[in-house]
Amino acid sequence: MRLKRSKIGGVRKIYTLVVLVLGIAIIFVSFVRASLEISAQEDNEGKSRGDIIEVEIEKSNGERIIEVYQIPQVRMLPTNIFYGIKEIRDYLWLQFSRDNFEKIKMAMFLADKNLAESVVLSNKGQKAKALKSGEKAVDKLEYAWTMLGGERDNRSIDLRNKIYRAVIVYDQMIRKMGGEGVDKNKYEEIENKIKTFKEKEEKFNLG
Structure with a gap:
């Protein structure tokens, strides 16, 4: 029983880590896209x-x-x-x-x-x-x-x-x-x- 619980706990940790990494990646990509629009607009307007x-x-x-x-x-x-x-x-x-x-x-x-x-x-x-x-x-x-x-x-x-x-x-x-x-x-x-x-x-x- 301990071995099974240990395996289950390990899988949950890996799953949590994967979800966390994917979440950070999605947030980062969203930030990059938003900053791209702002940067491109500012450059077109000469503000940057x-x-x-x-x-x-x-x-x-x-x-x-x-x-x-x-x-x-x-x-x-x-x-x-x-x-x-x-x-x-x-x-x-x-x-x-x-x-x-x-x-x-x-x-x-x-x-x-x-x-x-x-x-x-x-x-x-x-x-x-x-x-x-x-x-x-x-x-x-x-x-x-x-x-x-x-x-x-x-x-x-x-x-x-x-x-x-x-x-x-x-x-x-x-x-x-x-x-x-x-x-x-x-x-x-x-x-x-x-x-x-x-x-x-x-x-x-x-x-």
């Missing part, structure tokens, strides 16, 4: 981009101008112990986006968030971590660009232009992180990614 960065860029005619670029405010850095949960949430935001264009816009938004993290970390003197966040930003932009495919409708061209503008800004910001305190090979790897990215876009425009 409270910080700006300024970079000097050279136009095709040789003229040098100051480019003002808005980025989201940073609420959590990669140094936070809960950052992994945030990355899961960001991944789910992409997966839960309603359609292809919404997914592209979300990838661009998340890329800007990574850039914002990179800027804060760089200002704190954490160059290596800043460079890593910068690389994540570039990778997400490339993902957004790839998602556009070869589409040439007005909406696609508008998004493509925004992505290319972002790449120019990212390039200048990442260049500021080069030098002492960073992995030279990693820095060159990221710069090569950006260079290849630009070449692909220029080739597309000529096509």
